[in-house]
Amino acid sequence: MNEPTGYAVFFFPPALEALGDAIKPYLQDGPAGPHVPCREVDTAGAFIELTLEGRTPDGREVELELMVPGNMVRMIVSARSDHGFGFATRSRPMLEPGMQDAAPAEAPVAAKLGA
Template sequence: MTTSGYIVYLFPPAIEALGAPALPLMQKGEGEGAEHFFVCKEVDTAGALVELTIEGKDANGQVTDIELMIPMNMVRMIVSAHGDGAGFGFRVRTPEEMATAPANLSL
């Protein structure tokens, strides 16, 4: 099964500004100091507003897509979460890639 999506972190004042209506759409990490974040199926950053597509449930318990638009300046970080190895982010590099990497690159 392929799982993919994005994790979107906001600046703390943005979470406070969005308030109670946004909290049911967010998840919270575990442990002390854990932060709230959105888990999104899609993220569109093509304008002044960031469009987040979040999987939710309607009043009847049916799965539905929720589209949330927030100002770009609220977003602190977007992380790609692709279980199939696609997308951007950290990955294991092959020995061939390591051999051709610049000497000053230590990733």
């Protein structure tokens, strides 16, 4: 699977206020609100580590790592480049884990055998 993937990290409004100007260069606006797009997310530990790709003013590529307290993050969404980002209707409803699709009603086996 060589398709580019990434994550959109959404913060609680009080977290954005607390982080202030320090987080603003990394935020992007979207239909679901401001978020930080990143290549990798590491949620192990008290801080969530976000790995971003960026460019210096002279055009060099750099890798940035932001670490924020876990209680500031509202939601992390995996985003794929081959699909639109956001919410969409599904062609089939999602099922609870362990449930099977409802099969069309069939005649009982005994009726098929002529019993």
